[in-house]
Amino acid sequence: MTAFDELMAFQRETSALGQIAGRLGWDQETVMPRGAAPQRAEEMAAIEAVLHARRSDPRVAEWLDQAAPQDEVGKAQLREIRRAYDRAVKVPADLATAIARITSAAQGTWAQARADEDVSAFLPVLEEVVSLKRQEGEALAQGGDVYDAMVEDYEPCTTGAQIAAIFDEMRPRLVALRAAVLERPEPAALTGSFDELTQMRLTQKLAVAFGYDLNNGRVDKAVHPFSSGSGLDVRITTRTSETDPFNCFYSTIHEVGHAAYEQGIDRGYLLTPLGRGVSMGVHESQSRIYENQLGRSRAFTGWLFDQMKDAFGDFGIADEDAFYATVNRVHNGYIRTEADEVQYNLHIMLRFDLERALMAGDLQVNELEAAWNDRFKADFGYAVDKPSNGCLQDVHWSVGLFGYFPTYSLGNVYAGCLYQALRGAVPELDAQLAEGDTTGATAWLREHVQQHGGLYAPREIIQRASGVEPGPEPLLDYLEQKFSGLYGL
Template identity: 60%
Template sequence: MNSMTAYSALAEHYRDVVALGQVSGLLGWDQETIMPKGSAAQRSEWMSALEKVGHAQRTDPRIAEWLDAASAADLTEEQAANVRLIRRQFERQSKVPSALARQIARVTSQAQGVWAKAREAGDFAAFQDVLSEVLTLRREEAAALAEGGNLYDALLEDYEPGMSEPVLAKLLGGLRDGLVDLRGRVAQSGEQIPDLRGTFSRDQQTMIARELATAFGYDWTRGRLDFSVHPFSSGSFNDVRITTRVSESDPFNCFYSTIHEVGHATYEQGINQDYGLTMLGSGVSMGVHESQSRILENQLGRSRAFTGFLYGRMREVFGDFGVPDAEAFYRVVNKLHRGFIRTEADEVQYNLHVLLRFDLERQLIAGDLEVVDLEAAWNERFEKDFGYPVDMPSNGVLQDVHWSVGLFGYFPTYSLGNIYAGELFAKMSDDLPELQGELAQGNTTSALGWLGQNIHRHGSLYEPRDTITRAVGHVPTAEPLLAYLNQKFGEIYKL
């Protein structure tokens, strides 16, 4: 078999691998949105069976032969990247026994349902046993992948290839000091900003949420909006679905959750169409993915310019809702507030929520913290960081779905995404002097065009940090994000 024939065979084989992964993702979306509650046990068997087929496809012995032969081929940049990503996945998948992969798929599918019930009941003890099982399985998987190396690095590779725990801890640690300082100065400012009050109907919120999704570039011919307990985006390429949630007393929850998930979705929808059913045809990492959702939600969606537009639209739909003008509305949208929920946190305190999870899950994987002690450790850390105690488990250790489905190593990518978003916004602002004027009209065309050109279209062509470095011209740091936050909230709170 010559080298190009080997590459063709490899690419054709991976069309099925990628397609199976997309089917698995669609089943996950269904489980979170419209699957009947009584179907959970059957669904876990489906997921296990699908993982059995997928794992066999991803570890097919022929892949090694094709990779060796294809390496000698005269490949294009895209083909070489496809080979690199296939090799990375093949080598990782080959280290994990099929029986372990199936057991992880089965247990995490079951654990998700147990978590949902425990969260609703506010009973962490009801979740402990299955979480311990998930943790044991993921530790076992990490040990197989690490081959004597850092267990957390082995898991982190699934979400942020090329990143390591020490580098990440240093990067996020530097962010933490600046955020604690800023939050302290805000608390001492004495500046009072009122809360939004009133009742905002579910139907009217949903209507505006759909308008916001359209304004931020969501292609409805390749997606749909549904509701879930925990908003998320699912799918890739030409089938990308989003969810949101509605509280009739807090329309910002719905609106900004929608914008956030649209950020993920427009990234997937904007990938070069030539990359479909290849390893290039999805976002390169969760950190880069999160940068796309956070820049739309925060730097663009919570800007003075865009909130002025949103204020006018809310007045048209809801009438007078007690906020006198657009400037007051901007301050209300960006108010720092007490709260327990990561996804509802303001820009200044959001990353403190993430860092709490990052530190706890590193201890869990290292064996320095056991599940039986997790709730107490969470509550102690939260009160230390935020200054008030957790009131109930659903607002604390049970609020996120991630650990129930085994996503250890995922949480820090949220803060990494914020750091990347800070870099991208600084560069975008330099490149687009008309940006704020357009946002004041609800027009995101230039911003989305800039992101499409510099991030979206590339998919997984480049490594994650290389993707950001190419876009901004230097290795990313936390400095632009901290500068943006200090400038914005310094002005709002007259620091």
């Protein structure tokens, strides 16, 4: 075997072990007995110790020096392996293990604190998570910006300053659009009771309609919806609310976007660095375009209206146009995952600024709740009513995902670019969506984005697919056109 062959064989074993760790995480969020949490923390720590040892194995450096790839794919594999290796060797093994242990335990603590509306029960473990993640960031940054080092895990070649500049460009138009919309009469909200088993049956139908392959996946329930796995085993979760079936349906469509990306990657990349989505921003571009530009479109909501009537009978919405307005209703609310398209990115900007301050040491964990509540009141004009609607609503910080939040808005920006190109490439798109047929859109996304996995850098894959340099203007134009039409602006 050549050095390249040996390196790739080693990498496939490492990736397989990483998939096992991911499956432990999926189990913890879905079916694990609550009392198993302390043992699971030790299990996660043990497998992270093995993974860290492999990722930082000195043989990887030797193979990288000796490997001679023959093509573009091989060069890309080495690029991603080298990037991961360079990061792994900067983080002490005991620190990586400690982070795995505390974040596994913190996940259960967060879920209970959220259920009990008790921030004080969560803050001590969050303090530990933040402390360990700062140490990791400092090790990775080596004198540079700690938050930039953390963003690199989720959106390579992007800095906090670059993200802040994008957000500064977006904010004025978003705030102006929100103000204009909120001055107009609000469409009717969905009311009534919707059987949760019926929701789950319809959500399975929606998952399949958007191209999710249930032969290589499954749909389960969790406190916080997520997608897990890659290649031949890609699982999603959703959640149900008896009074809000949209929470279930659009969480499912969103997670199917993530899962379809992973299922759509060239199978030749299986269990290699190219066999996963290239960044969370690109990942979010898929989930957001599935959920919003496709799933909340006038064409698709017309089809969904009929599906809901078949499933639930008369549910109080008169016709397809009224249903479209209800699905896209702009209204006051606390929850990021339930936010309308106009206000969603403002929720992300709040989290971005707070977590950046936490990592810089400018904000202490015991100040977080007050800082969140003050910022929310300033941005949205009303007060947070309870912790589960405030700083306890998201799972991300409990599991150490600092630097992840801004990728949601980067995904929206990328989705705006992709949708602009998609509409030009598939002129019959609306007619297809009106029949519940997403294949024109999903096939285009699979061909131009998903199949490539990690072959190209994040911004490069969006530029190649859309034909434009990624920026927020297509997204903002789309939002202004859509909501001006909906609200008669």
